[in-house]
Amino acid sequence: MARATLIGFLAVAMWALLALFTDASGQVPPFLLSAICFAIGTLVGLGARLVPSAKPVEKVLIPASVWVVGIAGLFGYHFFYFTALRNAPAVEASLIAYLWPLLIVLGSALMPGERLRWFHVAGAALGLAGTFLIISKGGRLSFESRYAFGYTMAAVCALIWTAYSLLSRRFPAVPTSIVTWFCLATAVLSLACHLALEETIWPATTGQWLAVVGLGLGPVGAAFYAWDHGVKRGNIQVLGAASYAAPLLSTLILIAAGAATASTHILLACLLITGGAVLAAKSLLFGRSPAAE
Structure with missing residues (x-):
């Protein structure tokens, strides 16, 4: 389980590069960017199939519900995220959208064989507090009723x-290889949204x-393949809480690249998110203590 959890966290680490690469991609509209990127993500999955495997891949009958969940998950997330950013301030919309790690931790209690502990919830709450500091840049959020649709x-x-x-x-x-086809479907649907809603603007330079x-x-x-493996076979409570590291790592990368400035609230956010992740992973890192739990 620890190895699968670590693989799942690799997705979080890769998501930390999202802001830097997106900023460097120029003025490419969101759905076109999504279509191109998921097309490349499809190639990642196809390429992985060419790598010799120590274990033969068993053929599994894929239920229709898996296709619905996978395609709706990847495409639906991006569709509603882009829609939110178009209809509400980015800071508030991003913070609401980033409730998913906390919701994963809380929702895991409903899963077979899972048990929600106090330190899972506390760790996720600390991560949310740290994310608030990063996204709001240490200031206050201002939720206005005119942006209700975007918040929704x-x-x-x-x-x-x-x-x-x-x-x-x-x-x-x-098998995680099914994500290949989720990516392909998301690329096609994103292209359709682009053609219907956006003006085409291609990357203008080699760097973009x-x-x-x-x-x-x-x-x-690759992040979506790693995440699939992690949530299926790893500790999902730890992954949920640790996902709050993504905005922190993203900010640190932007600082290292000279695109952001270090500040006191970032240091505090670092302590909150790191502490929250360690707390959520208490049983995984230090062993279970029934009396304490």
Whole structure:
């Protein structure tokens, strides 16, 4: 379980590169960027099939519900996230959308064989507090009723990713390679949305194209394969709480790249998110203590 949890956290680490690569991709509209990146993500899955495996891949009959969950999860999350950003301030919309790690931790209590502990909830809450500091840049949020539709879309976005992650765990026999086709379907649907809703703007420089390829290979590619493996076979409570590391790592990467400035609230956020992740992973890191739990 520890190895699968670590693989799942690799997805979180890759998502930390999302902001840097997206910023470097130029003015490519969101749905076109999503279509290109998920097309590359499809190639990642197809390429992985060419790597010799020590164990033969068993053929598994894929239930229709798995296709619905997978495609709705990947495409639905991005569709509602982009819609939220178009109809509400990015700071507030992002914070609402980033309720999914906490919802995963809480929702895991409903899963067969799972038990929610106090330190899972406390760790996720600390992570949410740290994320608030990062997204709000240490200031205050201002929720206005005129942006209610955008806030609602952000909440739907959080619910969709939570449902996708939790429901994926119910199908451990379904191989992670199925994500290849989820990516392909998301690329096609994103292209359709682009053609219907956006003006086409391609990356203008080699650097922008490299950023787009980087997105497709990592944050919008291999990350989804790693996440699928992690939520199916790892400790989902730990993964949920540890997911709050993504905005922190993203901010630290932007600081290292000179695109952001270090500050006191970032240091405090670092302590909150790190402490929350360690607390949530208490039983995994230090062994179970029934008396304490």
